Amino acid sequence: MTTNHTDLNPTTADADVSHPVLVGYLFWILGFIGAHRFYFGKPLTGILWFFTGGIFLIGWIVDFFFIPAMAEQANQRYPNGRIDYTVTWVLHLFLGIFGVHRFYMGKIATGVLYLLTGGLFGIGYLYDTCTLNEQIEEVNRGE
Template sequence: MAEFSVAEQMQLTEGMTEQQKFLFQAQYGAERKDRVRILVISVFLGAFGIDRFLVGDIGLGLLKLLTGGLLGILWLVDIFLIMGRVDDFNRTKAHEIAMTIRMSGPGVQAF
């Protein structure tokens, strides 16, 4: 999938008050992962599973850590796949944040 875009963010915040939109942007900005930063981490530390730990894939991170990236095979594959996984992580995190804000109602002051 493509990078989580501003248009998708606007669709998620549609119908929210300005305060809710501000809370969404603040929370999402704090929790999102940068695609390029994770790619660089994957290139240099991917054999140790650090890249997978950062995007919440604990099982794969442990597998890569304990096997040296399956002797480099998973490390090499992840160089090509990790940016898509970061996009999925960001999209999922944005949906969770939006749902939390919507459930808290229009008069919410803070998380």
């Protein structure tokens, strides 16, 4: 049985799905601050959404219909590997200032640094928000 990447049931999704649609919709709930756009590897529009409240909520509402396409693009761009994209993003969003996502990725030294400095005083947290997909991809390539 073949499923497509827009399948909302993560248990039936293909193994090559690195950015599930369901998770995209969960991040979309916080989408007025750009969370889903950062998750799908679109940091420039994520920043725009952050500073404009999802372009005054209009773009945020429109994005509801584009999430399957954004997930498909992210799945093609970022292949799965040892480090799970969704787990890393959840750790980053909720515990990022403590460096928990960096420990998970195996970046112990910077994890300790984030832990001691509050995510490098927030600057490191912001940097990771814009580059986390690429960092995960790099770690996965170096397996």
